[in-house]
Amino acid sequence: xxxxxxxxxxxxxxxxxxxxxxxxxxxxxxxxxxxxxxxxxxxxxxxxxxxxxxxxxxxxxxxxxxxxxxxxxxxxxxxxxxxxxxxxxxxxxxxxxxxxxxxxxxxxxxxxxxxxxxxxxxxxxxxxxxxxxxxxxxxxxxxxxxxxxxxxxxxxxxxxxxxxxxxxxxxxxxx
Ligand code: PRP
Numbered sequence: 440x441x442x443x444x445x446x447x448x449x450x451x452x453x454x455x456x457x458x459x460x461x462x463x464x465x466x467x468x469x470x471x472x473x474x475x476x477x478x479x480x481x482x483x484x485x486x487x488x489x490x491x492x493x494x495x496x497x498x499x500x501x502x503x504x505x506x507x508x509x510x511x512x513x514x515x516x517x518x519x520x521x522x523x524x525x526x527x528x529x530x531x532x533x534x535x536x537x538x539x540x541x542x543x544x545x546x547x548x549x550x551x552x553x554x555x556x557x558x559x560x561x562x563x564x565x566x567x568x569x570x571x572x573x574x575x576x577x578x579x580x581x582x583x584x585x586x587x588x589x590x591x592x593x594x595x596x597x598x599x600x601x602x603x604x605x606x607x608x609x610x611x612x613x614x
Contacts, residue, residue: 443606443610444613445593445599445603445612445613446593446610446611446612446613447590447610447611447612447613448610448611449608449609449610450587450590450592450608450609450610450611451585451595451608451609452608453607453608456491456567456584456595456608456609457491459584459585460488460491460492460495460567460584461495463492463495463565463582463584464492464493464494464495464496464497465495465497466582467492467496467535467565467582468495468496468497468498471498471500471533471535472498473498474498474533475498475499475500475501475533476498476500476501476532476533476534476535477500477501477502477503477529477532477533477534477535478492478493478496478500478501478502478503478535478537479503479504479505479525479529479534479535479536479537479554480502480503480504480505480537481504481505481506481507481536481537481538481539481546481550482504482505482506482507482522482523483506483596483598483604484538484539484540484596484597484598484604485537485538485539485596486596486604487539487595487596487604487607488537488539488567488584488595488596489537492537492565503525503526503527504523504525505521505523505524505525505550506521506522506523507519507520507521507522507546507549507550508520508522509545509546519545519546519549519550521553528557528558529554529557529558529559530557530558530559531558531559531560532559532560533559533560533561534554534559534561534562534563535563535564535565535582536550536551536554536562536563536564536565537565537566538564538565538566538567538580539566539567539568539595539596539597540566540567540568540569540570540587540592540597541564541566541568541569541570541571541578541580542570542573543573543574543575543576544574544575544576544577544578545575545576547564547576547578547580548576548577548578551564551578563580563581563582564578564579564580564581564582565580565581565582565583566580566582566583566584567584567585567595568583568584568585568586568587568592568597568609569583569584569585569586569587570586570587570588570589571586572588572589573589590611590612591611591612591614592609592610592611592612593606593609593610593611593612594606594607594608594609594610595607595608595609597609599612
């Protein structure tokens with residue numbers, strides 16, 4: 440695993456990810472019993488987490504996706520763009536946003552404002568990684584897989600210039 444030249448070190452192994460994601464799935468299933476939540480995955484970084492999380496959700500639920508983008512290389516441009524919107528109305532729905540990472544919080548700040556205006560019954564955030572040291576906007580994820588330090592992480596959906604999303608674990612990028 441650590442023979443990848445771009446990796447400084449592995450941060451979360453496949454086993455650690457699977458264990459924590461299963462815990463999150465169970466917690467959300469208990470919290471949303473009878474509510475038929477809508478899981479909104481934020482493409483593209485969420486893909487691995489979303490697929491594994493939903494396999495651990497044991498209640499009736501629905502799936503939809505948005506594609507937002509704000510990053511270029513290793514730094515946020517600060518401007519959030521909607522590349523793909525939801526297919527259906529979220530009026531009256533219990534929405535769980537599924538994100539790979541909350542960093543500055545600018546993406547989710549934009550998204551929360553955007554979705555609140557559409558009449559959802561409730562909106563919560565489930566992120567695999569939370570990097571609170573970089574916050575520029577106040578966002579409060581209810582479900583967090585792991586808290587990370589100020590390091591650039593890749594793998595399990597997270598990219599550097601669109602590469603390394605396919606790694607089955609999360610590692611620290613060697614700049
Ligand atoms: C990443 C990540 C989050 C966002 C978090 O998306 O998936 O959506 O950045 O950063 P923030 O808290 O500083 O806004 P990115 O724009 O890189 O697109 P991607 O999901 O296609 O990788």
